[in-house]
Amino acid sequence: MEPSAASLLAPLAPWFDAVRRPLPWRAGDLDAPHPDPYAVLVSELMLQQTQVATVIPYFERWMARFPDAQALAGASEEAVHALWAGLGYYRRARNLQAAARAVAEGGFPRDLAGLQALPGLGPYTAAAVAAQAFQLPAPALDGNAFRVTARLLGLREDPRRLAAELRAWLIPALEAHGPSRMTQALMELGATVCVPAARCGACPLAEACEARRLGLQAVIPPAQPKAKVTEVDLVLAAIRHGDAWLLRPPAARGLLAGLWSWPAAPIAAGDGPSPTPPMGWEATLLPGWTQVYTHRRERVRPLLVRAPELAAPQGFAWVPAERLGTLPMGRRDQRLRGLLEGPVGLLPPDGETWKALLGLLGLG
DNA sequence: AACTCGTGGAA
DNA sequence: TTTCCAAGAGT
Numbered sequence: 296m297e298p299s300a301a302s303l304l305a306p307l308a309p310w311f312d313a314v315r316r317p318l319p320w321r322a323g324d325l326d327a328p329h330p331d332p333y334a335v336l337v338s339e340l341m342l343q344q345t346q347v348a349t350v351i352p353y354f355e356r357w358m359a360r361f362p363d364a365q366a367l368a369g370a371s372e373e374a375v376h377a378l379w380a381g382l383g384y385y386r387r388a389r390n391l392q393a394a395a396r397a398v399a400e401g402g403f404p405r406d407l408a409g410l411q412a413l414p415g416l417g418p419y420t421a422a423a424v425a426a427q428a429f430q431l432p433a434p435a436l437d438g439n440a441f442r443v444t445a446r447l448l449g450l451r452e453d454p455r456r457l458a459a460e461l462r463a464w465l466i467p468a469l470e471a472h473g474p475s476r477m478t479q480a481l482m483e484l485g486a487t488v489c490v491p492a493a494r495c496g497a498c499p500l501a502e503a504c505e506a507r508r509l510g511l512q513a514v515i516p517p518a519q520p521k522a523k524v525t526e527v528d529l530v531l532a533a534i535r536h537g538d539a540w541l542l543r544p545p546a547a548r549g550l551l552a553g554l555w556s557w558p559a560a561p562i563a564a565g566d567g568p569s570p571t572p573p574m575g576w577e578a579t580l581l582p583g584w585t586q587v588y589t590h591r592r593e594r595v596r597p598l599l600v601r602a603p604e605l606a607a608p609q610g611f612a613w614v615p616a617e618r619l620g621t622l623p624m625g626r627r628d629q630r631l632r633g634l635l636e637g638p639v640g641l642l643p644p645d646g647e648t649w650k651a652l653l654g655l656l657g658l659g
Numbered sequence: 660a661a662c663t664c665g666t667g668g669a670a
Numbered sequence: 671t672t673t674c675c676a677a678g679a680g681t
Contacts, residue, residue: 344678385664386664387679486677587666588666
């Protein structure tokens with residue numbers, strides 16, 4: 296990392312000032328502290344592993360409902376999850392509220408260590424808030440910044456292992472060209488030009504780029520190892536009795552923690568004995584779909600049934616139909632909820648089928 | 660230090 | 671269709 300970052304990255308500042316988009320959380324004056332650090336905090340939590348275009352509508356709704364840290368601190372967890380529902384990685388929502396409570400209580404930390412002590416803020420997010428909200432020269436290394444710097448310097452190994460060295464190298468560039476401007480410029484370049492399939496013709500750093508000089512854009516940085524994905528077939532059941540639906544209240548941890556869900560049961564796991572669907576119940580199945588998570592693929596078979604009288608089993612609750620639309624749900628369960636708004640018939644199963652279904656879903 | 664944790668855009 | 675991976679953090 297011999298060339299200085301301040302000189303190597305100098306073309307990035309005028310480039311960013313010319314091309315930057317007016318994102319709703321982005322300050323107009325990149326040389327001043329941000330007028331609303333809370334807005335920066337919200338945007339950065341939402342942007343973790345999530346693209347800008349996906350975040351924008353969630354950010355707008357969030358700021359309208361929770362305009363400051365005090366408003367978020369006083370909200371119910373269900374209200375918080377209702378506004379986050381569909382965005383994914385729901386722990387972020389609980390972390391953001393916990394961070395807002397700390398800020399409402401003791402004010403915003405004004406240093407990197409204090410920011411990183413807030414729940415949900417790791418090395419990247421703490422630096423991103425420090426630079427964009429407070430103009431502190433803290434390099435924020437996200438996937439974009441790692442890719443840009445690795446290519447620019449021609450680093451052949453995984454740049455994430457060089458995080459400490461890259462941060463030290465970048466500090467003078469933030470000091471020279473403005474922490475907020477340089478932080479956003481690095482990420483914007485990685486998101487729009489120095490993308491995995493590099494568009495070097497549009498890059499303001501092309502002349503200085505070592506990866507381009509060597510023709511190694513395609514192999515720098517090296518690909519991340521892919522996660523193992525387990526495949527599951529499951530029944531997702533909308534069970535109605537009178538004017539209420541049988542639902543599973545939010546769990547404290549695990550997949551979709553904090554969200555409501557429909558009763559579900561695996562029907563054809565990859566190995567071991569799989570439960571046999573009861574005779575006759577296929578008549579109430581709707582067309583299925585595949586739900587994809589990071590480490591899991593579900594082939595979802597939605598099922599609609601009208602239930603006889605039934606006390607809510609352990610771990611389930613009957614929810615009045617008029618409350619159904621307000622419950623925070625993940626995409627899979629939102630999708631089944633959406634199917635219920637159409638003209639669907641609820642077929643009352645015969646006694647044997649119902650009994651088998653209860654067993655299958657663990658409701659017996 | 661691996662694993663877990665959602666969803667969707669884009670090639 | 672499949673594949674990659676996105677303004678990562680917590681455990």
